[in-house]
Amino acid sequence: MDDHRLILGLESRLMNAWPSFDYQAYDGWILRLAGGYTKRANSATPLLPAAALDEALIDHMVSRFVEANVRPTFRLNGLQASDVDAMLDSRGFQEIEPTLVLAGPVDGDCVADPEVKLQSEVSKQWVREAAGSYGGDKADDATLMKIVSRIHQKAAFATLHLDDKPVAWGLGVIERGYVGLYDIVVAPDLRGIGLGRRVVTSLMSWGCQEGAHTAYLQVREENEIAISLYGALGFQPAYRYTHRVMPAPSSAP
Structure with missing residues (x-):
């Protein structure tokens, strides 16, 4: 529960600090749209512990992304139900850009x-x-x-x-x-x-x-140089998130 409280607290601050243009709420998920500029502002993110998905809800949210001309993206921060990642994977959503949220004392x-x-x-x-x-x-x-x-x-x-x-x-x-x-x-x-x-x-x-009293930031897991720099400043991993994105349609032969 303490981990969930930390994730929810930082996710709420993140959404306020990096606003989108449109917000839609779906059963513990927040779908945000901002013209496709940055994934954190253009994705569906769980904001309740054990936030679940079913096929109908996935289809509904995908249609909202498509209407906005934004690639359907689910941003998974650890609050989602345990079967969500596998469900999206089974539908062909690709996992990309694993990211660490780091926090350090001020x-x-x-x-x-x-x-x-x-x-x-x-x-x-x-x-x-x-x-x-x-x-x-x-x-x-x-x-x-x-x-x-x-x-x-x-x-x-x-x-x-x-x-x-x-x-x-x-x-x-x-x-x-x-x-x-x-x-x-x-x-x-x-x-x-x-x-x-x-x-x-x-x-x-x-x-x-x-x-x-605390600073936080986000850095891609692959960016070892930045992670080392932030570590020297006292930052430590708070939690991890990743993205599941709908694959681009294959071009016709």
């Missing part, structure tokens, strides 16, 4: 890095630069702006400058004693020299100033 120095600028409101410049450094599917700055503009909790939009040039970005969101760290990204040509760490520690210092 203590010690509450002073942010002086070269990290923290803004309480999002700017077009922050969105444009952060999205551009991500590249790929996450280069959609218009959708990113729509998501972060919907955050109702207190937030800090961080930009690290070197020689007056923006080189790294991040987002912190405070809720009920926790600071969530999102969208930590470094300019592609400057990765691996500790700039992301400076953004993370500055957002944790901001969280400290705002009364947070």
